Amino acid sequence: MQDSRKATVIGLGSMGWGAALSLLRAGFAVSGCDVRQDVLxxxxxxGGKACDTPAAAAQGAESVFVYVVNHAQVEHVLFGPQGALETAAAGTVFLLCxxxxxxxxxSISERLQAAxxxxxxxPVSGGHVKALSGEITVMASGTDEAFARAxxxxxxxxxxxxxxxxRPGPGSQVKMIxxxxxxVHIAATAEAMTLAAKTGIDLKTLYDVLRVSAGSSWMFENRGEHIVAGDYTPRSAVDIFVKDLxxxxxxxxxxxxxxxxAATALELFVEASQAGLGREDDAAVAKILARKCGATLPGMEG
Incomplete structure (x- = not known):
């Protein structure tokens, strides 16, 4: 039997974790699945129900959010051994985030619908902070019935x-754009901050000026702050943009x-990944440019 107040989140990374906690705050009974035992x-x-497999997590849920990294992982957690399709009841809504x-x-949607x-x-946007507060933006497409249930x-x-x-498809198209x-904005932020460091501009002062000026962007405000602080804790990693670009x-x-x-930005992310920075915050692409020009950014050795 399905429970309309039971939801499942498969993949408790930064975005999935925020979604799961937001569902708990809203009064849902939430089952979560992740490969990391410490996260579970x-x-x-x-207050969530920790599950070792997608099959265990999906049982009885009306809505299943999928927050894994790429389409191969989506296929695995849905259709693979102990995947969600083994226990999900007909009419379960799968939200492919x-x-x-x-x-x-x-392709994945057609297989789910056939079942x-x-x-x-x-797909979603807004970063881990908005995910934690339940304030992400969702670029969604699907049938009226699916939206009504979810x-x-x-x-x-x-x-x-x-x-x-x-129908599924337009949401992913908009997220791609x-x-x-x-x-591109992250790469541009990295270029601007590195040039500033090379020319001797104080990065904190620069950041304070530009974040309220015409050259700013949401990514400059967010990732520029990471560069100023020398904090490359991965909220969204370099390798995510290798995939997305x-x-x-x-x-x-x-x-x-x-x-x-986009092609030029992709080259920079690939170079950063190959240099061992793939799991660092995506702002770490600035380190590649800094090394090339001999600049020192906060968090880098001189």
Whole structure:
């Protein structure tokens, strides 16, 4: 039997963790699944039901949020051994929050629908702070029935849900464009801060000026602060943008789109990943530029 006040979150990373806690605050009974035992322990202490497998987590839930890293992991947690499809009841709503190529989202959605499930293509934006406060933005597409069943759960995790279509696919398309801008803005932030350091400008002063000036962006305000503090604790890692800008590149190639700025940003993220920075905060791409020009940023050895 399904319980309309029971939700599942598969993948308790920075965004999934925030969604799970937001659902708990809204009064849902929440089952969480993650490969990290320490995270499951913390989730249990926070009032959730910690589950070792997606199958265990999905049992009885009306809404299942999927917050793993990439489409291969989505396929594994849904269709693999002890995957969610082993226990999910017909009519369960699967909210696919992972950033994926639109073609991958459509393929996975078709498999779920063929198994009798409902699907909301639901990639998210806003960062871990807004995830913790239940104020993320959801770029969503799916049927009216899927939205109706998942409405209360979506309200619990988000400040704004954009309904972009009546089928899976458009949500992932819009998220892809968001990630193009986000990745380019992070790379531009890294370039600006590194040049400032090289020319002797005090980075904290620069940050205070630019964050209220025309050259600012949300990513400059957020990642620029990380660079000033020399804090590369991964809220969103370098390797995430290797994946996401790779999706932009493949989709541009498929459609004939022209994305020179995204291509340049992708090269920088790939270089950072290959230099061993893949699991650091994505602002760590600034370290690559600093090393190339001999600049020293906070958190780097002179």
């Amino acid at each position: 322990q913390r989730f249990s202490e926070a 992972t950033t994926m190529a639109p073609s991958a989202t459509i 009798g499930m409902l699907v909301v293509d639901a 409405g209360a759960a979506l309200d619990a995790v988000s400040a704004k849900v954009f309904r972009l279509g009546d 968001n990630q193009l801008l986000a990745g 790779g999706i932009v590149r493949s989709e541009a190639e498929r459609t004939g789109g022209v994305t020179p700025l």
